[in-house]
Amino acid sequence: MPHFDLAAVLTDEFRGWLLQGLLLSLELMTIVWLLALPLATFTALCRLSSLAPARWLGFVLVEGIRNIPLLVQLLFWYFAVPELLPESVRAWLYEHNAEFICAAGGLTLYTSAFMAEDIRSGIRAVPITQLEAARALGFGFLASMRRIVLPQAIRIIVPPLLSQSLNLWKNTSVATVIGTAELMYQAQRVETASFRGVETFTLTTIAYLCVSLTITALAIWFQRRFPVRAA
Amino acid sequence: MIDIIDTYWLYFLVGQYPDGPLGGLVLTILLGFSALILALPLGIAFGLARVSERRWLRWPVTALVYIVRGTPLLMVIFWAYFFLPSVTGHKTGQFATMLTALVIFNGMYIAEIVRAGIQGIPKGQMECARSLGLSYSKAMRYVILPQAGRNMLPSFVNQFVTTLKETSLGYIIGLAEVSFVANQINTLLLTRPVAVFSTLALAYFILCFGLSRVAYFLEVRRNRQAT
Numbered sequence: 001m002p003h004f005d006l007a008a009v010l011t012d013e014f015r016g017w018l019l020q021g022l023l024l025s026l027e028l029m030t031i032v033w034l035l036a037l038p039l040a041t042f043t044a045l046c047r048l049s050s051l052a053p054a055r056w057l058g059f060v061l062v063e064g065i066r067n068i069p070l071l072v073q074l075l076f077w078y079f080a081v082p083e084l085l086p087e088s089v090r091a092w093l094y095e096h097n098a099e100f101i102c103a104a105g106g107l108t109l110y111t112s113a114f115m116a117e118d119i120r121s122g123i124r125a126v127p128i129t130q131l132e133a134a135r136a137l138g139f140g141f142l143a144s145m146r147r148i149v150l151p152q153a154i155r156i157i158v159p160p161l162l163s164q165s166l167n168l169w170k171n172t173s174v175a176t177v178i179g180t181a182e183l184m185y186q187a188q189r190v191e192t193a194s195f196r197g198v199e200t201f202t203l204t205t206i207a208y209l210c211v212s213l214t215i216t217a218l219a220i221w222f223q224r225r226f227p228v229r230a231a
Numbered sequence: 232m233i234d235i236i237d238t239y240w241l242y243f244l245v246g247q248y249p250d251g252p253l254g255g256l257v258l259t260i261l262l263g264f265s266a267l268i269l270a271l272p273l274g275i276a277f278g279l280a281r282v283s284e285r286r287w288l289r290w291p292v293t294a295l296v297y298i299v300r301g302t303p304l305l306m307v308i309f310w311a312y313f314f315l316p317s318v319t320g321h322k323t324g325q326f327a328t329m330l331t332a333l334v335i336f337n338g339m340y341i342a343e344i345v346r347a348g349i350q351g352i353p354k355g356q357m358e359c360a361r362s363l364g365l366s367y368s369k370a371m372r373y374v375i376l377p378q379a380g381r382n383m384l385p386s387f388v389n390q391f392v393t394t395l396k397e398t399s400l401g402y403i404i405g406l407a408e409v410s411f412v413a414n415q416i417n418t419l420l421l422t423r424p425v426a427v428f429s430t431l432a433l434a435y436f437i438l439c440f441g442l443s444r445v446a447y448f449l450e451v452r453r454n455r456q457a458t
Binding site for chain 1: 297298300301302303304305306309310313392396397399400402403410413414417424425427428429431432435436439440443
C-alpha cells in the first residue's frame with residue numbers, strides 16, 4: 001500500500017468535488033428536516049386523535065414506513081414512482097434533478113415516521129391532570145397548552161428529535177444508491193479517480209463526524225440545560 | 232404482480248442457489264441473524280466497559296462508541312471493504328465484508344442498550360451484592376446482568392429488526408441479498424418496477440413488522456411482571 005498522503009486528494013479538483021458533496025448533503029438534510037417536522041406532527045396528532053380512521057391512518061403510515069429499509073424506499077421512489085406519474089410531471093421531474101427530489105421525498109417520509117413516534121410519546125408523557133389543573137385555575141385551552149403542557153412536552157421531545165436528526169444526517173449517505181451527488185457519492189467518485197481510498201474515506205469520515213458530533217453535543221447540552229422535570 | 236412472483240419466487244428466496252452462491256431473502260435473514268449473534272458479545276463487553284470504574288477502560292471505549300455511532304453505516308462498510316483485504320492478506324468476500332461492518336456497527340448500539348440496561352437497575356442492588364461479599368464481577372454476573380437482561384430483551388429484538396433493514400445496504404457492494412436480487416429482476420423485466428419493488432417492500436414489511444410485534448409483546452409482558 002502506498003504511504004498515507006492527504007495532499008493527493010486535496011488538489012483543487014478533488015477538494016471541489018468533496019465540498020460540493022458536503023454542501024449537497026447539508027442541503028438535503030435541511031430540506032428534509034423542514035419538511036419532515038410538520039408531517040411528523042401531523043402523523044403524531046393523527047395517532048392521538050379521537051377519530052378511529054385518523055388513528056388508523058397514522059398507524060399505517062408509521063408502521064409501514066418504519067418496517068421497510070430506507071434503501072428499498074429510495075429505490076421505489078426513484079424507479080417506481082415516476083412510472084405512476086402522468087407524462088408531463090415525469091418529464092418535469094427528469095429535467096429538475098430527479099435524483100435529488102426522489103431522495104428528498106423518500107428521506108422525508110422515512111424521517112417523519114420516526115419523528116412522529118417521538119412527538120407522540122412526548123405529548124403522552126405530560127399527565128392529563130396538568131391540563132385539567134390549568135383549566136381549573138382559569139387558563140383558556142390555548143393558554144394552558146402554551147404555558148403549561150407544551151413547555152413540559154418540549155423538554156421530553158427535543159432530545160429524541162435531535163437523535164433522529166443525527167440519524168437523518170447519517171441516512172443522507174444512502175441517497176448515493178440512486179445517484180444523488182451528495183458526500184458519499186462524491187467520495188466514491190474521488191476514490192475512483194485518484195485510487196486513494198484510505199485518504200478519501202478518512203476525509204469523508206471526518207466530515208460526517210464533524211456534523212454528527214455537533215448534533216450529539218447539542219443534544220447533551222440541551223439535556224443538561226433543560227432537564228425533564230418530574231410533573 | 233402474481234406472474235412475477237410465480238416466475239421468480241425461487242430466485243427471490245435463495246438467489247442462484249444451488250447452482251451458485253446463496254442469495255435472496257434467505258441470505259438477508261442469515262446475514263442479519265449472524266450479525267446480531269456476533270455483535271452481542273462485543274456489545275456486552277463494550278457496555279460493561281462503558282459503566283466500568285476504571286477510566287483507562289471507560290474513556291477509550293466511550294470515544295469509540297461515539298465515533299462509530301456518528302458515522303454512517305455505509306462509511307463503515309466502505310472501510311471494511313478497503314481494510315479487510317490488507318489486514319487479512321487475502322481477498323474478502325462481500326458476505327464477510329458486510330458481516331464485519333454490521334458486527335462493528337451494531338456492537339456499538341448494543342453496547343448502549345447494555346449500558347442503559349445496567350444503569351436502569353437501582354444502585355442498591357450492586358451495593359447490596361457487594362456488601363454480601365460478592366466481588367464486582369460476580370455481583371455483575373449473578374445479580375445485575377440477569378435483571379438487566381430481562382429489561383434489555385425488547386431492545387435486542389428491535390435491534391434485530393434494525394439489523395435486518397441494514398443488511399439491504401449490502402446491495403451497494405454487490406452482495407446478492409434480497410434488495411440486490413430484486414433489482415436484478417427489475418433490470419431483467421425493465422417495465423415492471425412498481426410490481427417488483429412493491430413485492431420487495433412487502434417482504435421486508437412482513438419480516439420486520441412481525442418481529443417488532445414480538446418486541447412489543449415482550450415489552451407488555453415485562454411491564455405486567457414488573458407491577
